[in-house]
Amino acid sequence: MILEYPLSKNKVQALQLGQIVSVSGTVFIGRDEVHMRALERRHQGKLLPVDLEDGILYHCGPIMTRDSRGWKVIAAGPTTSARMNKLEPDFIKEFGIRAIIGKGGMSRPTVEAMKEHGCVYLAFTGGAAVLAAQKITRVRGVEWLDLGMPEALWIIEADSLGPLTVAIDAHGNSLYDNVEKEVQGNLEAARLRLGL
Amino acid sequence: MVADLIEETVVQLLRDAVTTLPPDVIEALQYAESCETSEVARSQLRTILDNVDAAGRLSVPVCQDTGVHVFYVTGPVDASIEESICMGVARATEEIPLRPNVVHPLTRENSGTNVAIGLPHVIYYPTGDEFLEITVLPKGAGSENMTSLAMLPPSDGINGIKQFILDTVVEAGGRPCPPTIVGVGIGGTSELAVSMAKEALLRPLGLPNLDPELTILENNLTEAINLTGIGPMGLGGDTTVLGVRICTAYCHTASLPVAVNLQCWAARRATARIYSDGRVRFGRSPFDP
Numbered sequence: 392m393i394l395e396y397p398l399s400k401n402k403v404q405a406l407q408l409g410q411i412v413s414v415s416g417t418v419f420i421g422r423d424e425v426h427m428r429a430l431e432r433r434h435q436g437k438l439l440p441v442d443l444e445d446g447i448l449y450h451c452g453p454i455m456t457r458d459s460r461g462w463k464v465i466a467a468g469p470t471t472s473a474r475m476n477k478l479e480p481d482f483i484k485e486f487g488i489r490a491i492i493g494k495g496g497m498s499r500p501t502v503e504a505m506k507e508h509g510c511v512y513l514a515f516t517g518g519a520a521v522l523a524a525q526k527i528t529r530v531r532g533v534e535w536l537d538l539g540m541p542e543a544l545w546i547i548e549a550d551s552l553g554p555l556t557v558a559i560d561a562h563g564n565s566l567y568d569n570v571e572k573e574v575q576g577n578l579e580a581a582r583l584r585l586g587l
Numbered sequence: 588m589v590a591d592l593i594e595e596t597v598v599q600l601l602r603d604a605v606t607t608l609p610p611d612v613i614e615a616l617q618y619a620e621s622c623e624t625s626e627v628a629r630s631q632l633r634t635i636l637d638n639v640d641a642a643g644r645l646s647v648p649v650c651q652d653t654g655v656h657v658f659y660v661t662g663p664v665d666a667s668i669e670e671s672i673c674m675g676v677a678r679a680t681e682e683i684p685l686r687p688n689v690v691h692p693l694t695r696e697n698s699g700t701n702v703a704i705g706l707p708h709v710i711y712y713p714t715g716d717e718f719l720e721i722t723v724l725p726k727g728a729g730s731e732n733m734t735s736l737a738m739l740p741p742s743d744g745i746n747g748i749k750q751f752i753l754d755t756v757v758e759a760g761g762r763p764c765p766p767t768i769v770g771v772g773i774g775g776t777s778e779l780a781v782s783m784a785k786e787a788l789l790r791p792l793g794l795p796n797l798d799p800e801l802t803i804l805e806n807n808l809t810e811a812i813n814l815t816g817i818g819p820m821g822l823g824g825d826t827t828v829l830g831v832r833i834c835t836a837y838c839h840t841a842s843l844p845v846a847v848n849l850q851c852w853a854a855r856r857a858t859a860r861i862y863s864d865g866r867v868r869f870g871r872s873p874f875d876p
C-alpha cells in the first residue's frame with residue numbers, strides 16, 4: 392500500500408501492525424534540532440515556515456549537494472528515533488503529523504500520543520541511505536539550514552519510499568514492545584548457553 | 588613521508604571505507620540472510636544488501652551517517668602526520684561527500700569539515716618500520732551511542748563479564764542498527780578498556796582471536812546473543828550479531844574494567860600502507876593484526 396500526503400486520521404487508523412507500506416508525495420525531514428526549534432517557536436506563538444499538519448515526518452539527517460539546478464540527495468537513511476522520545480509526544484500534539492518514518496522505534500509516551508492523535512510509526516531499515524535516496528525524486532526546499540545539513544528541515548518529494556513496516560500503529564500497539572517481550576522470554580536460554 | 592601522499596591516501600581510504608563494505612562483512616550478511624527463519628528479518632537483511640550493492644555501483648556512502656573518524660597509525664610517526672590526516676578528512680568531506688557530523692559539544696555549531704578540536708581522533712603506535720600504516724574506522728552515532736563501560740568487582744569474574752555484554756546488547760535493542768559486531772575490551776584502565784572495545788572491531792569476521800580461549804568465548808557469546816531474538820533492526824529474528832571481537836589487557840588487581848562498543852552492520856574500515864618509496868598498498872583491515 393502506498394500512503395500519500397496529506398494523510399487523514401482514518402487512513403492511518405486503518406493501518407495494521409506489521410503491514411508493509413511505502414510513502415509518496417511530500418515528506419518533511421527533521422530530527423533533533425527541528426523538534427527543538429519547532430516546539431520553541433510554537434511556545435513563543437510564532438509560525439513555522441511550513442505547515443506540518445497531516446504530514447509525514449522522516450527522522451533522517453541526509454547528505455545533500457547543491458549544483459546549479461538546486462539540491463540533490465546523496466544519501467538519506469533513517470536516524471535513531473529514540474533520540475526524539477522526549478519531544479515527540481508534544482510534536483505530534485502541536486503539529487498534527489500523521490506518520491513518522493524512522494528506525495529503532497519510540498517509547499511509550501510517543502506510542503500513547505500516536506494513539507490519542509492518530510499517527511503511526513513506520514520502520515525503515517537503518518542505514519538504507521542509498522535506496523532511500525533513489526526514491527526521493529526532488530528536494531522541494533530547505534528551512535533552518537543554519538542548523539547544519541543533517542539537522543535542517545528539508546521538504547522532499549518521494550516516490551514509493553520504502554519498504555516500511557508499520558511498527559507502531561494508531562491504537563497503542565508496538566512491534567518493538569512485542570519483540571521486547573519475546574526477548575525477555577528468550578533471555579533464560581541465552582544465559583543458559585553462557586553457563587550463567 | 589610526503590604530506591601530499593598521506594593526504595591523498597586518507598581521501599582514498601575514506602572513499603573505500605564509506606562506499607563499500609569489507610568482503611568479510613558482506614559475506615556474513617549474505618550468510619545471515621540465507622539462514623534467517625523470520626520473514627521480516629530476511630526482508631531487513633535483503634534491504635541492507637540491496638543498499639550496499641547500490642552504494643557500490645553509484646560510488647556513494649552506504650549509510651548517510653558517515654560517522655566521525657578514528658585513525659590508527661603505526662610506523663615512523665612524526666608531528667606532521669596529524670595535519671595531513673586532517674586535510675585528507677576535510678577534502679574527503681567535500682569530495683565524496685561525507686556528511687559534516689562534527690559539532691561543538693555545547694553550542695552544537697558544526698565545523699563543516701569533520702575536523703575540529705579532538706576530531707578526527709588519531710591513535711599512534713610508533714614503530715621502527717619503514718612504512719606507515721593508516722587504518723580508518725568511521726563510526727556512526729547510532730551504534731557509538733550504545734557504548735558501555737563497567738568497572739566490575741574482580742570477584743564477578745568471567746560470568747560478570749558475560750552478563751554485562753549480554754545486558755548491553757539487549758539494552759541497545761534495535762537502536763544500533765543490528766545485526767551488529769560486538770567489540771569488547773577487557774582489562775586495562777577505564778579509558779583503555781573503551782579504546783580496546785573499539786579497536787577490537789578492526790579484526791575481520793572469520794579471523795579467529797589469537798588467544799584460542801577467547802575465540803571460544805567470542806563464539807559462545809555470538810550464539811547466546813543470537814538466541815535473544817532481537818533480530819535485524821530490532822524487529823525480531825535470528826541475526827542480532829554477526830560476531831563478537833575481544834581485546835584484553837592486564838589491569839589493576841582491584842579492578843575489572845569491561846567495555847562494549849557496538850558496530851552497526853555498516854562496519855566500515857580501510858587500511859593503507861605507505862612505503863618510503865611512495866608505493867601504497869590498500870586493504871580492509873590492518874595487515875599484521
Ligand code: SF4
Binds near residue numbers: 470518727730851
Ligand atoms: S547505526 Fe550505522 S547503519 Fe545505522 S544509521 Fe548509524 S551509521 Fe548508519
